[in-house]
Amino acid sequence: MSEPTAQSPRPENTLRQLEEAGALSHFASSIAHEVCNPLSQIVLATDLLAGPRPLNEDLRKKITGFLRQGADRIDKAMKQMLRACAPIETSMTPENVNTLLDDALAASGAAAAASIHVEKHYGGSLPPVLVDRQHVTEAITHVISNAIDAMMPTGGTLTLKTELKVFESSEREGWQRQSWFRAGDRAVVIEITDTGHGIEAAKMPLIFEPFYTTKPAGKGAGLGLTVAKKIVDLHYGRLEINNRREGGVRATLTLKTASHI
């Protein structure tokens, strides 16, 4: 095979450009979906206000509710999009993952949901991880919130488990050398499992894509896992999501311990 020249771009560059173009196209159509649907709602509600239908108090409330809800959805989608695209500034401190997990659990509202049973299996004496506390708590909160949503409305069991893992062999994750795990590396593994309906195999490759969601319209813009992955990547960690054989989903978040960054 001939060496790549200036006239013939390296194959991997071409592939990356194609991937980026595809991702951009997907991103653009997702934004269009998230904005044009509520915009459609606003246009149609305005038409109804201007139309022949007599407006009693109930209908007036209903239409103004449609207008407000549409405007709120656009506002939320734009804010989340900016959040997903913005560079993340970090302030690293040594943290105990069990505390981060408890904070995320409180932020997700899981403890308050009557139909969600929470089981904790926290490892004791875990070494600290060097992380940005606020961002990693946010990432875990997104994962827990997704697990809860997958079990609603019937409810189910949310299991949180932490443990120390010592890598016996090297494992590569992504292109960045810092995110590779080498034999002897120590990491703290957070497992979040639910008893929900799981994720269709065909949809699994899309779950970290921005704006990809299986939730009902208006119930989530599909940016939670995108942001969570971005935060974990920034910490040279690993976020994996798999279906469990017994049903539901297992999310595994691996963070190197402070002494192995």
Add this chain to the structure above:
Amino acid sequence: MSETAATKKKILLIDDEPFITNLMAMNLEDTGRYEVREQNDSLQALDTIMDFVPDLIVLDVMMPDLDGADIIYRIKNDSRLKHIAVVFHTATVRDAELSVHGGIISGFPFLPKPATTEQMIAFIEKHLPA
């Protein structure tokens, strides 16, 4: 001119956004020309088509479970349903794309969101079978 129940055209709106179908239904019904039914669960779409037997279906594209492409495939491969007119109403095409193709993509008419009620009615009338 107001139509009688027997002469009203039957329009089925399939979209996972209940606010949109609800508003479209009220606006279309206010013309007095259409009998409208809504379906927000794509998995129930085929059953609703069988039950309602619409003259025209306004179909969203991006929906959970079955998307618009899945549903049109099933309609066009069912001898009982394939005669029914289907138009797409979607946020994922642009006017510029449609103007190049005369409003038709892959053989089906598309109306981009957001569309006003006036645009929607003109679009429906253009594609309703005589």
